[in-house]
Amino acid sequence: MDLENAKAQMRKGVLEMCVLAVVAERETYPPEIIERLEGASLPMKEGTLYPLLVRLKSDGLVDYVWREGIKGPPRKYFTITAEGRAFLGELAASWRELVSAVDRTLALPASRQGQPPGEPPPLLHIEPQRPPDDERS
Amino acid sequence: MDLENAKAQMRKGVLEMCVLAVVAERETYPPEIIERLEGASLPMKEGTLYPLLVRLKSDGLVDYVWREGIKGPPRKYFTITAEGRAFLGELAASWRELVSAVDRTLALPASRQGQPPGEPPPLLHIEPQRPPDDERS
DNA sequence: ACAAGTACTTTGTTTTGCAAGGTACTCGTT
DNA sequence: AACGAGTACCTTGCAAAACAAAGTACTTGT
Numbered sequence: 611m612d613l614e615n616a617k618a619q620m621r622k623g624v625l626e627m628c629v630l631a632v633v634a635e636r637e638t639y640p641p642e643i644i645e646r647l648e649g650a651s652l653p654m655k656e657g658t659l660y661p662l663l664v665r666l667k668s669d670g671l672v673d674y675v676w677r678e679g680i681k682g683p684p685r686k687y688f689t690i691t692a693e694g695r696a697f698l699g700e701l702a703a704s705w706r707e708l709v710s711a712v713d714r715t716l717a718l719p720a721s722r723q724g725q726p727p728g729e730p731p732p733l734l735h736i737e738p739q740r741p742p743d744d745e746r747s
Numbered sequence: 748m749d750l751e752n753a754k755a756q757m758r759k760g761v762l763e764m765c766v767l768a769v770v771a772e773r774e775t776y777p778p779e780i781i782e783r784l785e786g787a788s789l790p791m792k793e794g795t796l797y798p799l800l801v802r803l804k805s806d807g808l809v810d811y812v813w814r815e816g817i818k819g820p821p822r823k824y825f826t827i828t829a830e831g832r833a834f835l836g837e838l839a840a841s842w843r844e845l846v847s848a849v850d851r852t853l854a855l856p857a858s859r860q861g862q863p864p865g866e867p868p869p870l871l872h873i874e875p876q877r878p879p880d881d882e883r884s
Numbered sequence: 885a886c887a888a889g890t891a892c893t894t895t896g897t898t899t900t901g902c903a904a905g906g907t908a909c910t911c912g913t914t
Numbered sequence: 915a916a917c918g919a920g921t922a923c924c925t926t927g928c929a930a931a932a933c934a935a936a937g938t939a940c941t942t943g944t
Contacts, residue, residue: 617841620760624849634856651848658932682890683940704754711788715765718772795901819921820909
């Protein structure tokens with residue numbers, strides 16, 4: 611069963627936007643970002659997040675400072691830049707467009723559940739699973 | 748600017764579901780599937796669709812028959828199977844979950860636009876862009 | 885000292901969409 | 915008959931991205 615795989619695939623495209631959104635909320639460091647995304651049912655792994663943050667940084671969408679804590683190693687605290695905030699706005703708009711496009715598409719079969727095709731193709735029926743007379747290639 | 752890239756990334760995860768939804772609506776053949784998805788602002792290329800249909804077929808989610816037309820080469824007409832319809836239902840449910848998870852995440856920074864962080868981290872501030880005292884690795 | 889904990893980083897694998905190119909069939913024209 | 919155009923299906927090689935897993939480095943507690 612690869613429902614899980616399909617769900618993961620759907621998540622992939624939105625992770626960048628979601629990370630940007632989490633950083634936009636307030637300054638954070640990577641483990642906290644992961645924690646918050648998991649809390650929102652959007653699991654993300656270290657090996658995904660760190661390279662993504664590098665990309666966001668080099669695109670000028672986020673910035674960071676090193677901060678030393680009471681204990682443990684220093685952390686990279688990320689903030690969103692003005693450019694990043696603008697880009698997030700565009701991403702969110704694209705996201706909403708996608709959602710409505712997909713919902714429109716999903717609505718189609720719902721209204722036809724179990725019905726015969728509305729317009730049977732005006733074509734001859736050949737026996738299934740076999741090209742008419744030749745193995746193409 | 749890679750907004751287009753980001754949009755493409757977001758689309759990726761849902762193409763499988765959308766193709767399944769289009770096939771679920773009624774029997775079709777690949778060029779028509781592409782046409783309908785494009786009509787729904789969900790562009791998809793041949794090189795993406797054909798391998799995807801092979802995958803769906805070998806997973807038992809769709810089936811096809813060869814049909815010969817009045818003109819042109821024969822076409823593979825695809826239909827959704829019972830299993831495919833069930834799977835589409837699960838995909839759609841996962842999709843809705845994802846949408847609400849993402850919308851929840853996007854809502855966060857909206858309520859804080861341009862405000863200072865609500866809870867300044869209780870940590871010492873180090874000068875930016877530099878690890879405290881060592882080049883790690 | 886040494887183990888454990890935390891944070892950041894890197895490497896290699898897998899998946900997937902896509903551009904580009906290829907094959908095969910039909911039809912209309914010459 | 916031959917040929918070019920149109921249509922449909924398929925394949926190959928590449929690029930982007932998520933992830934598993936392993937690695938480095940600093941701090942703290944024993």
